Amino acid sequence: MLTFVRASGERLRETGSILWRCFYSVTLTILCSIGLAFIPQGIESLRLVSQPGWNFPVFAVSVASWSLAAWYSARLTLGRIFAGNAIVDCADTPYVQWLRAWLPRLLGVLPPTLLTVRYQLLGEPVLALAFAGAALALAIGAFVLAPHRWFGSPLSRLPGSEASLRFVELQKRTVITVVTAILLSFALPLAIWWKPVEVTSVVTAPALLCFAFGSWILFGDLVLTYYFRHFKLPSMAALPLLLFVLFSSWNDNLDILPFVNGRGFPLLASDAPDGSRTESSPASYSIRRISLDLA
Known part of the structure; x- marks a missing residue:
């Protein structure tokens, strides 16, 4: 029994260390996939991209x-x-090797798989999109399962070793891949700034959100974690959360009071110049409600 408890504790420590190392990949993939597939607002977003035209192909690319x-x-x-x-x-235990090899692959196939399940549950008229989502999941799964040696020189293991691939510095082509991906993440915001109406008519809000997920993952894992660890500095993965907590007290959405007057609109503490509580109009309530939802 003691041996089992000790072994379980070691597995938990190893799991926690691995999940913290790729914190953004894990959290933004799992939580956002669940949000799109099972939260009402996410389900409405999936219905939005089912409209005829380029909406769904662009969403699939995102x-x-x-x-x-x-x-x-x-x-x-x-x-x-x-x-x-x-x-x-x-x-370098077998369990750590297994997580190191399979966790990235599982993260890669999770978003299209959950979205396929949701389209299947929605049924007609979006049932056909479930087959497109399944094809996307299979294509990504085949890609991530294929052997790739885009990084790792010099390797920590001799060629031909059965141990999982590990490396002590990046290859030049990997650096080029990472820098290119991060630069491309700025291309879409620039396009929206340049041609807002034309771009957003094709790239809908759900697609923008998925592109943003990928951009946040690259920045969080490769800049806040990898870059700092490379220079023997502590990981900055928790920095955005700390900043969120620090500046949350300045969020003016906190002025919305948790009760409703007789006409069905909330009372806002900041509507009046002197800070007194006044009844809000429907338009004022709608604007603040949207602001709160976005926050």
């Missing part, structure tokens, strides 16, 4: 970019051996 960003970022951050005594860098 989901693919999100999935590949999660796979690639997790593979890079888990494969690199950094200086220090972190469990993910020191442990």
Whole structure:
């Protein structure tokens, strides 16, 4: 019994170390996939991209970019051996090798798989999109299962070793791939700034959201985690959360009071110049409600 408890504790420590190393890939892939597939607002977004035209093809491309960003970022951050005594860098047990090899692949196929399930549950008239989602999931799955040696020189293992691929520095082509992906993440915002009406008529809000997921994953895992660990600095993965908590007190959406007057509109503490509570108009309530939802 004691041996089992000790072994379970070791597995938990190894799992926690690995999940923290690729924190953004794991959280933004799992939570956002569940949100799109099972939260009412996410389901409405999936219905939105089912309209005729280029909406769904562009959405499929955005989901693919999100999935590949999660796979690639997790593979890079888990494969690199950094200086220090972190469990993910020191442990080489079969369990750690399995997680290092399969966690990025699972993250890569999760978004299209869950979206396929949701389209299947929605039924007609979007049932046909479930087959397109399944084809996308199979294509991404085949890609991430194929052998790729885009990084890792010099390797920590001799060629031909059965151990999982690990490396102590990046190859030049991997650096080019990462830099190109990060630069491309700025192309869409620039296009929207240049031609807002034309671009947003094709790239709908759900597609923009999925492109943003991929961009956040690349920035979080490869900049806040990989870059800092490369220079023997602590990971900055928790920095956005700390900033969110720090600046949340300045969010003016907190002025919305949690009760409703007789006409069905909330009372707002900041509508009047002197800060007194006044009844809000329907338009004022709608604007603040949208602001709160976006926040």
